[in-house]
Amino acid sequence: MIGDLLPPEVAWAERFADDVPEALYPSEQQVIAEAVPKRRREFATGRWCARRALHRLGVPLAAILPGDGGAPTWPSGIAGAITHCAGYRAAAVTHLSAYASIGLDAEPDEPLPAGVLDAISLPEERDQLSRPGPAWDRLLFSAKESIYKAWYPLAHRWLDFTEARVELRDDRTFSAKLLVEGPVSGFEGTWLAGTGLLLTAVTVPARS
Numbered sequence: 001m002i003g004d005l006l007p008p009e010v011a012w013a014e015r016f017a018d019d020v021p022e023a024l025y026p027s028e029q030q031v032i033a034e035a036v037p038k039r040r041r042e043f044a045t046g047r048w049c050a051r052r053a054l055h056r057l058g059v060p061l062a063a064i065l066p067g068d069g070g071a072p073t074w075p076s077g078i079a080g081a082i083t084h085c086a087g088y089r090a091a092a093v094t095h096l097s098a099y100a101s102i103g104l105d106a107e108p109d110e111p112l113p114a115g116v117l118d119a120i121s122l123p124e125e126r127d128q129l130s131r132p133g134p135a136w137d138r139l140l141f142s143a144k145e146s147i148y149k150a151w152y153p154l155a156h157r158w159l160d161f162t163e164a165r166v167e168l169r170d171d172r173t174f175s176a177k178l179l180v181e182g183p184v185s186g187f188e189g190t191w192l193a194g195t196g197l198l199l200t201a202v203t204v205p206a207r208s
């Protein structure tokens with residue numbers, strides 16, 4: 001599924017269950033040792049996807065430890081992102097010479113719990129959510145999560161949900177304008193709804 005959202009220079013892998021071996025490097029095992037089994041499994045399947053994608057890119061495999069702000073520490077010269085939600089795990093990677101950063105997010109195609117939308121959106125963003133289609137409020141949330149994952153490795157700091165204004169389009173694209181100073185002024189993304197899931201992806205071209 002996620003491949004439909006990504007340009008050809010981006011390698012990716014996805015799973016719809018934790019049906020792959022829990023093969024972690026000792027240093028990865030150490031950081032996840034105290035986690036509950038469900039979290040260990042999603043972490044391991046996320047790493048499995050990441051290594052499969054790196055292999056497709058021809059990059060030697062190594063431990064992918066959580067780094068600054070929780071962002072995965074990718075091999076030198078690589079940008080990437082990992083996501084997991086119920087029934088889905090995925091990773092995407094690319095050479096920094098092609099893209100400066102990537103964001104990826106998966107969510108169930110279901111409305112946000114009551115009260116969440118107001119916390120994660122601007123009033124003008126809410127105006128675009130009452131039309132036929134997927135759970136637009138959850139899609140907005142997912143787009144913002146993808147934006148954050150692409151933002152963080154570039155900016156190395158928090159970005160609040162109200163610091164980017166997102167426009168979701170019917171043609172399965174979206175744009176975001178940053179409302180704070182930063183290394184980029186906005187993001188372009190793509191989205192997809194299917195099999196009960198919403199997927200969003202953001203790629204930041206290397207030249208920006």
Ligand SMILES: CC(C)(COP(=O)(O)OP(=O)(O)OC[C@H]1O[C@@H](n2cnc3c(N)ncnc32)[C@H](O)[C@@H]1OP(=O)(O)O)[C@@H](O)C(=O)NCCC(=O)NCCS
Nearest residue numbers: 043069070071082083084144145148149152159160161164
């Ligand atoms: C970090 C965050 C984006 C993760 O999203 P999520 O929907 O909760 O969870 P997902 O499963 O999709 O993604 C988790 C993965 O994101 C990655 N991640 C975590 N922190 C990250 C960061 N600072 N930068 C980039 N990637 C990060 C990790 O790979 C993590 O998986 P792992 O711990 O197994 O390696 C989210 O928890 C968060 O803190 N959001 C608040 C900030 C935000 O979204 N602002 C909106 C700006 S418009």
